Amino acid sequence: MANLATSHTYTGEVQPKPEEYGKDGLYPYLPSKELVEAVNLTIFLEKRPLLIKGDPGSGKTRLAQAVAYELDLPYEPWYIKSTGRARDGLYTYDAVRRLHDAQLAHLDESRRSRVDDPWNYIHLGPLGRAFQKEQRTVVLIDEIDKADIDFPNDLLLELDEQRFFIEETGEEIKAHEPPIVFITSNDEKELPDAFLRRCLFIYIEFPSPSQLVAIVNAHFPGSSPGLVEAAVDRFLELRQQMEQEKGKAGKKVSTSELLDWFAVLRRHPEDEVLAELKGQLPFPEVLLKSWEDHLRYLQASNAKRET
Amino acid sequence: MNPDELPLLELFNRLREHGLPLGVEEYMTVLRALRAGFGVGDHRALEQLCCTVWVKSEEEARLFHRLFEQMLAQSVARPREPALPETPQPPPETPVAPSAEAPASETAQPVSPPTAPIAPPGLTLEMDEPAQVVQAVRRSARDDLEMGHPRFSLLTEYFPVTRRQMKQSWRHLRRPVREGPPEELDVRATIEKIGREGILLELVLVPRRSNRAELVLLIDQDGSMVPFHTLSRQLVETARRGGRLGRAGVYYFHDYPDSYLYRDPARLKAQSIPEALAAIGERAAVLIVSDAGAARGNFDPERLEQTRAFVQQLKQSVRRYAWLNPMPNTRWPGTTAGEIARLVPMFEMSRRGLDAAISALQGRYVYWEKMYPWMM
Numbered sequence: 001m002a003n004l005a006t007s008h009t010y011t012g013e014v015q016p017k018p019e020e021y022g023k024d025g026l027y028p029y030l031p032s033k034e035l036v037e038a039v040n041l042t043i044f045l046e047k048r049p050l051l052i053k054g055d056p057g058s059g060k061t062r063l064a065q066a067v068a069y070e071l072d073l074p075y076e077p078w079y080i081k082s083t084g085r086a087r088d089g090l091y092t093y094d095a096v097r098r099l100h101d102a103q104l105a106h107l108d109e110s111r112r113s114r115v116d117d118p119w120n121y122i123h124l125g126p127l128g129r130a131f132q133k134e135q136r137t138v139v140l141i142d143e144i145d146k147a148d149i150d151f152p153n154d155l156l157l158e159l160d161e162q163r164f165f166i167e168e169t170g171e172e173i174k175a176h177e178p179p180i181v182f183i184t185s186n187d188e189k190e191l192p193d194a195f196l197r198r199c200l201f202i203y204i205e206f207p208s209p210s211q212l213v214a215i216v217n218a219h220f221p222g223s224s225p226g227l228v229e230a231a232v233d234r235f236l237e238l239r240q241q242m243e244q245e246k247g248k249a250g251k252k253v254s255t256s257e258l259l260d261w262f263a264v265l266r267r268h269p270e271d272e273v274l275a276e277l278k279g280q281l282p283f284p285e286v287l288l289k290s291w292e293d294h295l296r297y298l299q300a301s302n303a304k305r306e307t
Numbered sequence: 308m309n310p311d312e313l314p315l316l317e318l319f320n321r322l323r324e325h326g327l328p329l330g331v332e333e334y335m336t337v338l339r340a341l342r343a344g345f346g347v348g349d350h351r352a353l354e355q356l357c358c359t360v361w362v363k364s365e366e367e368a369r370l371f372h373r374l375f376e377q378m379l380a381q382s383v384a385r386p387r388e389p390a391l392p393e394t395p396q397p398p399p400e401t402p403v404a405p406s407a408e409a410p411a412s413e414t415a416q417p418v419s420p421p422t423a424p425i426a427p428p429g430l431t432l433e434m435d436e437p438a439q440v441v442q443a444v445r446r447s448a449r450d451d452l453e454m455g456h457p458r459f460s461l462l463t464e465y466f467p468v469t470r471r472q473m474k475q476s477w478r479h480l481r482r483p484v485r486e487g488p489p490e491e492l493d494v495r496a497t498i499e500k501i502g503r504e505g506i507l508l509e510l511v512l513v514p515r516r517s518n519r520a521e522l523v524l525l526i527d528q529d530g531s532m533v534p535f536h537t538l539s540r541q542l543v544e545t546a547r548r549g550g551r552l553g554r555a556g557v558y559y560f561h562d563y564p565d566s567y568l569y570r571d572p573a574r575l576k577a578q579s580i581p582e583a584l585a586a587i588g589e590r591a592a593v594l595i596v597s598d599a600g601a602a603r604g605n606f607d608p609e610r611l612e613q614t615r616a617f618v619q620q621l622k623q624s625v626r627r628y629a630w631l632n633p634m635p636n637t638r639w640p641g642t643t644a645g646e647i648a649r650l651v652p653m654f655e656m657s658r659r660g661l662d663a664a665i666s667a668l669q670g671r672y673v674y675w676e677k678m679y680p681w682m683m
Contacts, residue, residue: 034355037345037346037352037355037356037359038355038359040345041340041345041356041359041360044340044343044345045336045339045340048336048360051363053364053365096492096510099507100507103506103507149471149474149475149549189549190470190471192471193328194328196328196363197328197329197330197333197363199363200359200360201358201359201362201363201364202359203365203368
């Protein structure tokens with residue numbers, strides 16, 4: 001990537017070491033070429049967040065941390081809840097605590113000095129902290145569609161101009177370095193046009209079979225190649241079957257479920273599992289999440305046995 | 308691959324014509340990224356760059372890829388026409404691009420030196436571009452007005468009221484009630500308590516406000532309503548999800564409610580009208596969605612009588628009701644709808660109409676008896 005304007009370039013090739021797995025949710029992440037390109041564009045353009053969509057379990061949330069790890073930048077996740085307000089990501093002001101302290105101020109000298117400074121009661125949120133850091137910070141705004149429909153619009157000024165006001169003190173917080181913002185959405189609510197216009201967008205496609213094998217190998221280094229291949233093949237077969245029956249829109253087994261499933265498979269003796277993979281689906285409870293899926297699977301496998 | 312030879316602006320305008328929310332800034336962003344060395348490898352890289360910046364959903368992506376293919380096919384076909392079969396890739400000739408070598412020396416100066424060597428020599432689409440884009444954007448907007456027809460769009464939102472607007476409108480239907488565990492600070496009560504006790508000992512908490520507004524949609528299904536099925540489905544969907552209503556029920560009927568209302572669109576699960584009205588309850592707001600005969604444009608005395616009878620029944624058991632007509636009000640006079648509009652507050656399906664209907668359901672007085680000029 002010929003890009004001199006910024007010193008940060010994501011390659012997707014630097015992975016955490018096996019002993020770091022699971023620490024703060026850190027796992028290997030193998031992005032597609034398109035995804036790497038989109039991430040670098042986000043880093044370069046500075047003011048445009050990257051909106052990531054894709055099937056559940058396709059690795060939308062994990063990307064931000066993988067980028068932070070490779071570029072060795074601070075990471076601030078912001079998990080949105082249905083009751084969340086846009087301001088919570090910037091800062092919260094604990095008025096009750098201050099009132100409480102003010103009550104007791106005449107009894108206690110240290111408390112009095114505390115009360116005088118409103119900053120003692122202001123807690124910066126993920127985006128607020130990212131603005132204050134001297135380094136560029138990777139910010140993840142996870143599942144923005146969970147919040148109210150006007151939530152994204154409330155963030156426009158902050159993302160566009162990279163600054164916000166703390167109303168309680170009248171201070172302006174300006175970003176030292178523009179944060180690298182990733183936003184994930186599950187499409188539960190549609191996002192407003194004004195917000196979308198400012199975003200870059202990428203849809204994470206389901207990985208190819210060879211990518212899947214690479215992903216499994218990265219997560220479970222030292223697994224036997226035969227087992228990985230057999231498991232991925234069986235998994236793809238199931239996925240294809242689901243696609244045929246439910247169409248493109250239904251919930252299908254995802255990459256994250258494959259990893260869970262493989263974690264179970266590798267705990268058992270290899271020859272046993274290999275034999276099982278040829279017949280009935282072993283440990284179906286990891287992959288089939290609804291009763292209909294289960295029934296459909298049973299019907300299909302019965303039909304297969306009869307022929 | 309020289310991106311300069313590609314009619315990017317044309318592609319951009321086509322996307323805008325299809326209703327993508329794009330502005331000059333989005334076009335400039337792509338140029339800026341190109342200058343920095345993004346998307347200059349081959350077609351795929353350029354396609355991906357434009358897609359990342361201009362496209363915001365899967366449907367739009369499909370549209371984009373189709374248009375990009377078309378553009379590519381055209382731009383590949385064009386250079387061959389000048390009857391030069393020898394080499395298809397000479398960059399200095401650039402028959403398509405008007406800005407060739409000449410402006411390059413002038414325009415390259417303002418660009419900061421470190422980025423200059425990265426950009427290919429043919430990439431000189433800077434300086435004069437913004438003006439071009441603004442002009443083009445303006446021109447295409449004016450063309451639309453002059454042609455007198457609305458822009459068509461392949462995307463899902465082409466109704467008079469978009470899903471988002473529906474949700475926003477439903478929000479106006481409110482009956483806030485505090486229920487649930489106390490978790491919100493009652494500032495007034497807390498201050499009073501401090502005043503009374505002289506010191507803050509304990510906060511006064513109250514339950515959160517939640518919306519208990521109940522809405523029941525009565526939807527006319529099939530027949531002349533077939534073209535509006537998607538619209539009614541959207542009304543139901545938005546009311547149920549994202550409308551933040553306490554309850555959103557739906558009943559279906561055909562033309563007019565005749566002894567029964569139905570719980571499903573196929574009209575199999577019947578419920579007699581008195582039973583259904585009892586289930587709806589007097590607190591609920593009832594919104595009837597029907598063209599009331601305006602779509603076919605005839606006058607049907609039987610339909611009018613039957614509707615009048617049903618409205619009588621409705622009035623006795625429900626306090627708030629309104630009628631939403633998917634046909635514009637200019638099509639009502641002379642049809643059954645024109646007469647029914649004198650019995651029930653009837654509004655057309657537009658942003659204003661929907662808001663007015665919801666105001667009526669909120670119990671506010673809406674001047675509906677002679678709302679449209681032809682009713683005088």
